[in-house]
Amino acid sequence: LSNKGLYFLDAPCTGSKPGAEKATLTFMIGGDQDAFNRTKPYFEPMGKQFYYCGGPGMGLQAKLTQNLILANIMQAFNEGLVLSTKGGIEPGLMLEILENSAAKSGLIAFKAPYVFKRDFSTNFAAKWMHKDVTLALESAREMDIPLPQTSLTQQMFRAAMAMGFADEDICATVKVMEQWAGVEIKAQQH
Known part of the structure; x- marks a missing residue:
């Protein structure tokens, strides 16, 4: 998919229901780092911490x-x-x-x-x-x-x-x- 400009990120989060309600989730991201950097602004309204963990599957x-x-x-x-x-x-x-x-x-x-x-x-x-x-x-x-x-x-x-x-x-x-x-x-x- 990357040769067509499509990238996949796995981005599980932690913080449970209170974190989701207060927009203080912590995200662990796996996948293409450039794709993460480009999409990070979309994650920011939901969380407070963002950890890039490596390639595909590393967030999980x-x-x-x-x-x-x-x-x-x-x-x-x-x-x-x-x-x-x-x-x-x-x-x-x-x-x-x-x-x-x-x-x-x-x-x-x-x-x-x-x-x-x-x-x-x-x-x-x-x-x-x-x-x-x-x-x-x-x-x-x-x-x-x-x-x-x-x-x-x-x-x-x-x-x-x-x-x-x-x-x-x-x-x-x-x-x-x-x-x-x-x-x-x-x-x-x-």
Whole structure:
């Protein structure tokens, strides 16, 4: 197509529903760099950050990597908060400890209040994260890269879907661990 003056860019974004509503999305772009430079003004009204990642498919590779990390952080949060809550630590206190430690995470800071309020309305559906984690695992398999932790995280997202949480936000995956452990994570009112 390039010999006819047509170029393809893959330009997945991150920022979920709030980023789209506030025009603060982050784009990861793959494809012809000149084509990206020419089309960047069309992306600017939608986002705040633009990363040129390389040739065709590299934007998607970056997005899958980013979502793989987010999914694993979400699962670590789920396990940790279920453990600490069942062990007797108030969830709000545990979050404060995390926020003041090396375990601090933008994802946790954003999602924990939703979990504490039991608000699983969708910013990014669990089924879409499962899809991205599955694609990341397929990419890794093509490159002969084992991703053992991510394989387990994929299974947790699959369990959440099987339990009826597919269309809820990714933070709804905590309900799988809660049901298994017989505990519910809710912050106490101070």
